[in-house]
Amino acid sequence: MNIREAICTRSSVRCFRNIKIPRNIITEILNIIRFAPSSKNAQPWRIIVVENEDVKRRIAEVSYGQEWIASASVVLVFLGDIEAYLREDLFSAFQTLVDLGIIDSSSDDLMDYISKCSEDEVKLARLLNLCLM
Incomplete structure (x- = not known):
């Protein structure tokens, strides 16, 4: 078929x-x-x-x-699961910023922030239609 x-x-x-x-x-x-x-x-x-x-x-x-x-x-x-891609997308965005030379790949502060987003922060961001970066 x-x-x-x-x-x-x-x-x-x-x-x-x-x-x-x-x-x-x-x-x-x-x-x-x-x-x-x-x-x-x-x-x-x-x-x-x-x-x-x-x-x-x-x-x-x-x-x-x-x-x-x-x-x-x-x-x-x-x-x-509407949050399934959120963290992956944040990591992809970070990598794009590194690739474009906008930030340094050793920028641990941003990666720490991205990886520590709590579930409540994600929910709030979704509720308010916000980007976490």
Whole structure:
């Protein structure tokens, strides 16, 4: 199947058979997902496997009324890590400044600052749409 065919023939499934998906199939799917490309191979996602009926029902309730979620045998919840690239980008920016001769590579103060950004500082920077450099 080529990419055009894959995109043009895809469909959204909203009706599920009452069949429990075997654990080995779920594990295989999760292993395949590991090979999905990501910038710098950061794989900035986490996946939660939900099989609990009550949890699936609650997910459906907070998912804009998509009640079909509750009837799925398994729900994979994908979480994106929006800070995954932040430190890497800061290090890349530092290296660019060194390459351009703007700062000296022995500028330990800047590297110390970059490597010591606390999680709260990162959250605050994101909240205020700030750059940490």
